[in-house]
Amino acid sequence: MARAPHHNLFRHFRPITYTPSPIRTKTPKISAVHVSTDAMPGHQDPHTSLEVVAGGGARETILPALKTLGRPYTPFPLIGWNCHVETIFAAFFRSLPDVRLRRECLRVKDNGVVALDWVSGDDSRLPPESPVLILLPGLTGGSDDTYVRHMLIRARSRGWRVVVFNSRGCGNSPVITPQFYSASFLGDMREVVEHVGTRHPKANLYAVGWSLGANILVRYLGQESHTCPLSGAVSLCNPFNLVIADEDFHKGFNNVYDKALAHALCEIFKKHALLFEEMGGEYNIPLAANAKSVREFDEGLTRVSFGFKSVDDYYSNSSSSDSIKHVRIPLLCIQAANDPIAPSRGIPREDIKENPNCLLIVTPKGGHLGWVAGVEAPRGAPWTDPVVMDYLEHLERGASKSLTSSSNSVDVLQCTEGLHSLEV
Numbered sequence: 001m002a003r004a005p006h007h008n009l010f011r012h013f014r015p016i017t018y019t020p021s022p023i024r025t026k027t028p029k030i031s032a033v034h035v036s037t038d039a040m041p042g043h044q045d046p047h048t049s050l051e052v053v054a055g056g057g058a059r060e061t062i063l064p065a066l067k068t069l070g071r072p073y074t075p076f077p078l079i080g081w082n083c084h085v086e087t088i089f090a091a092f093f094r095s096l097p098d099v100r101l102r103r104e105c106l107r108v109k110d111n112g113v114v115a116l117d118w119v120s121g122d123d124s125r126l127p128p129e130s131p132v133l134i135l136l137p138g139l140t141g142g143s144d145d146t147y148v149r150h151m152l153i154r155a156r157s158r159g160w161r162v163v164v165f166n167s168r169g170c171g172n173s174p175v176i177t178p179q180f181y182s183a184s185f186l187g188d189m190r191e192v193v194e195h196v197g198t199r200h201p202k203a204n205l206y207a208v209g210w211s212l213g214a215n216i217l218v219r220y221l222g223q224e225s226h227t228c229p230l231s232g233a234v235s236l237c238n239p240f241n242l243v244i245a246d247e248d249f250h251k252g253f254n255n256v257y258d259k260a261l262a263h264a265l266c267e268i269f270k271k272h273a274l275l276f277e278e279m280g281g282e283y284n285i286p287l288a289a290n291a292k293s294v295r296e297f298d299e300g301l302t303r304v305s306f307g308f309k310s311v312d313d314y315y316s317n318s319s320s321s322d323s324i325k326h327v328r329i330p331l332l333c334i335q336a337a338n339d340p341i342a343p344s345r346g347i348p349r350e351d352i353k354e355n356p357n358c359l360l361i362v363t364p365k366g367g368h369l370g371w372v373a374g375v376e377a378p379r380g381a382p383w384t385d386p387v388v389m390d391y392l393e394h395l396e397r398g399a400s401k402s403l404t405s406s407s408n409s410v411d412v413l414q415c416t417e418g419l420h421s422l423e424v
Contacts, residue, residue, distance in 0.1 A: 044070045049364055051337070053349050056356025062330070063359070065394035068374075068387050075365040076377040083338040084253050086367035094146040095379045097153045101143055101164075105174065108191045115166040115173035116192065117143040119156055126161050128202045131231075131396050134192065135164045136213030138237070138369065140264045142171015147369055150381040151208060154389055161200065165192050165213075175272040178279060182306050183212060183242060184318035189220045197229055204231040204399045206392055210369060211342070214238035215320040221331060222323025232330040232395040234388050235320075237339060237369050241346035242315040246295065248343050257341060257368075262291045269301070276301075324351040324358060331358045332391045334384050336366025361387070 046052045046069040054063065063069065075081055079089050100120040105113050133155045137148050143164040152162045166173040167181040167188065181188060197205055207230055209217035214235040221228055239245035249258050269276075269288055276285055287300030298311045308314035333352065337344045344362065352358045363371065363383070371382035 046070065046361075047072045049073045051360075051362035053353050053360040053362075055353055055358045058356065058359045062332075062391070062394065066387055066390050068383075068390065069361070073363045073365070073383070074373055076372045079378055080365050080370075080372045083336075083340050083365070083367040083370075086365065086370035086372050087340065089378065090146070090367070090370040090372060090382070093379055094150075094382075096144070096146050097149045099149060099153060099156075106192065106195055108188055110177065110179070110187070112168055112177045112179055112188070113174050114168055114188050114192060115142075115171060116196075117164040117166060117171070119152070119162055122156070122161050126159065128200065130159055130161045130200075130203055131392075132161045132163065132196055132200050132203045132205050133392070134196060134205065134207040135162065136189075136207065136209035136217055137164065137166070137170070138211030138213055139261065140170055140268060141210070141213070142166040142173070144171060147210060147382055151385055151388065154381065154385050155392075158389060158393065160392075161203065163196060165189075169268045169272065175275065178275040179305055180268075180302070182302050182314070182318065183215050183219075184306050184308070184314065186216065186220050186223060189216055190224075193220075193229055204396060205229060206232045206234075206395070208234040208236065208388060208392075209238075210236045211239065215240070215242070215318070218320035218327070218331070218333075219318070219323045221329060222320070222326035225326045225328050228329050230329055231399050232392060233332075234391065235331065235333045236384060236388075237335065237342050238320060238333060239342040239346060240319060240321040240348060241343075242319045243312070244343050244346040245341065246315055248340070249294070254340055258293050258295075262293050262297055265294065265297045266291055269297075321346065321348040321351070324348050324355060327355060327357055329357060330395055332388070333358065333360045334387065335360070335362045336368070336371065337362050337364050339366065339368050341368040 046063060049072045050069060052059075052063070052069070075086070078085075080086050101117040102120040104116040104118065106116055107113055135148055135151060137145050141148065143149070143166060148164060152164065155162050164171070169175045169180050193205065193207075207217055209215075215238055217233055218235050218238060221230070221233055248254060266289060273285070273289060276283070279285060282304045284300035288297050291297035291300060295311055298314060303311050303314040306314065308317065333347075335342060335344065335347055347360065347362070349360065352360045365373070366383070369382070371384050372378050374381075374383040374386070377383070
């Protein structure tokens with residue numbers, strides 16, 4: 001199903017409060033992206049504790065807006081000095097902000113379903129032009145993950161409309177067809193972005209993805225290229241090269257993550273096993289149902305579902321590192337140098353450097369989805385959240401100026417595919 005685990009490996013899903021909402025079909029928006037090039041006063045270079053790779057003019061146009069980068073990255077004592085301790089601490093002990101969510105189930109073109117969780121009450125509270133932020137959790141993740149909730153709360157406090165994209169089977173999203181999702185599959189992502197755009201045609205759209213969600217997001221940006229309807233995106237803890245990530249996944253303590261994630265995948269699968277009962281061909285349902293590693297799960301189910309001849313073929317053709325050179329909207333990538341799941345050597349530094357739309361920040365510590373540092377450490381929001389929000393708000397200011405100065409910066413694409421409401 002994917003190669004990028006996240007902290008939800010270590011606990012059960014928390015229930016969320018939601019009410020089903022009918023699916024409406026509107027006209028999606030495709031907007032031209034304009035980033036402000038005005039230099040900011042008081043600009044200082046990023047601190048030497050951070051590795052920064054900037055393509056083209058990003059160093060002059062984007063970095064000045066990221067004020068947090070001027071200070072040293074200081075891991076929280078004891079917790080932040082070991083990647084495994086930090087990864088597990090964030091999984092178990094990071095606080096979970098309380099928020100009431102309203103669930104919308106979107107039936108996609110192959111009759112599958114994904115679940116979109118919106119903040120309850122925001123439809124009436126926020127003006128129609130409020131920017132919309134789509135959040136893509138990691139593998140098996142959803143709206144009830146702590147890192148997702150912290151980002152949601154921060155964006156909402158700044159007047160952003162936020163929606164969490166729960167993949168099939170994740171975050172208690174229903175599964176009604178014999179298909180889950182994978183690192184290679186972009187169909188659901190396209191339909192979610194299109195649907196969100198039709199609901200809020202006056203707003204600019206942005207996206208943030210973590211781990212597997214980041215890999216899917218970057219692949220989507222690369223494939224959509226010049227027609228991407230997003231105005232900006234952020235990738236966090238992206239494994240980028242899934243072949244390299246797979247190599248490291250079977251070394252030392254990483255075997256603990258592998259077994260835990262395989263167990264989580266099997267638990268999701270078993271809830272919907274009856275749908276796969278009659279599957280023949282190369283499917284190995286018993287192997288998927290009892291997988292002891294992610295690779296076994298992918299061999300039994302994922303690579304067959306999505307038409308790959310082997311697991312290695314699946315990983316090789318699902319890596320977002322190959323997509324960076326095709327990205328045509330502003331993209332911020334944040335990685336941790338000691339990430340045990342998304343190896344630093346897999347980061348496509350040269351392609352990022354050569355793409356004027358991309359900016360890479362690598363912290364010396366952070367683990368996988370940890371980043372237990374900053375003013376809210378150890379139990380509060382990750383160190384990355386203020387950086388991400390500063391980046392997105394900088395893009396939104398630039399996009400708003402462009403829309404004000406030119407009415408030609410927005411193109412409209414007529415949506416002809418009908419979407420049906422689904423009650424859960």
